[in-house]
Amino acid sequence: MPTEDVVRRVYTNLLSQAPPGEFNAVFDDVRNLHEHPALLDEQTETTLTTYNHANFLPVQSPELPRPTVLSVYNVVNQAEQLYLEPNSNLTFNWDPIKRVVTSTHKSTLSFDPELVAWRDAVQKELDLYIDDHFHKNGVGSVFIHEGKLVLVISSHKYMRRNYYAGRWISNWSIPAYKKTTQVTVEGHANVLNHYYEEGNVQMNSSKDFVLNVAYAAEITAAAKEVLKSICEAESAWEANLHEKFTNFSETTFKLLRRALPVTRTKMDWVKAHAYRMTKDINDPKSSQ
Incomplete structure (x- = not known):
């Protein structure tokens, strides 16, 4: 019998790999696999919080003036599930099990005024x-984190009727604004799609970015330049993915087919048909 620690690790690994929007379904399946439901319940909230942060779970609620995401960059108190929504300067409590905002509060956090102005300029361009590019399903938030800006994009789409779920997430670390400065903007993007009608097919692709951006002398122009560089980088990667999958369907899939049968000779369908006709003539009962 595996120890409780081993069971916990197995539960955590299985739940952490749940495709977008399918955590509850995976949870139910895992519960039916093992006879330690109490251990599973112990792991759920912690694992779910980590899962939400890793997937930049979008949050849209009547309690908040605008959507935001759950991430390590805006968590104020993880034990209390307290997060910051910087655009409205509110903090909110999140119920990870019910997936709802339970309360909001005026934020008491304070930041460098210059960073706040820089954040506002970048947020405007991000909007x-x-x-x-993501007007139907996208959420974008800019957070102040460890003296820099962190720009987060999250776009989730769930279509259970069509057995499909997917999401695009990306995050970018943007240095503080200084006039006429060449800076390095680092980013990471991930695309995960899951199709599960009579099967289980997943596509998971990631890309790291390093961009050199020259800050303009005016803060608004600098923010425009940052978003222009991010847009070009993400669009180029998306186009590259599309090209690879087009080639994959046209070449790789065809190569997976057996070129010849096990006899290593092509089937002569004309002879096969003639043989069948001859057999039927000689033995009429075989065609009945």
Whole structure:
């Protein structure tokens, strides 16, 4: 029998790999696999919090003026499930089991005024980018984290009727604004799609980015340049993915087919048909 620690690790690994929007389904399946439901319940909230952070779970609630995400960059108190929504300067409590905002509060957090101004400028440009590229399902938030800005994009789409779920997430570390400065903007993007009608097919692809961006002398122009560079990088990667999957379906899948039968000779269908006709003539009962 495995020890309790081993069972906990197995539960955590299985739950952490749940595709977008399918955590509850995986949880139910795991519960039916083993006879330690109490251990599973112990792991659920901690694992679910980590899962939400890793997937930048979008949060949209009547309690909040605008959508945001759950992440390590805006968590204020993880034990209390308290997060910051910087655009409205609110903190909110999140119930990870019910997936709802339970309360909101005026934020008492304080940040460097220059970083706040820089955050606001980048957020404004990010909103335009989200409207252009993710307008139906996208959420974009900019957080102040460890003296820098962290820009987070999260776009989730669940279509259970069509047995499909997927999401695009990306995050970018943006240095503090200084006039006429060449900076390095680092980013990471991940795409995960899951199709599960009579099967289980997943596509998981990631990309790291390092961009050199020259900050303009004016803060608004600098924010535009940052988002322009991010847009170009993400769009180029998306186009590359599309090209690879087009080639994959046209070449790789065909190579997976057996070129010849096990006899290593092509089937002569004309002879096969003639043989069948001859057999039927000689033995009429065989065609009945």
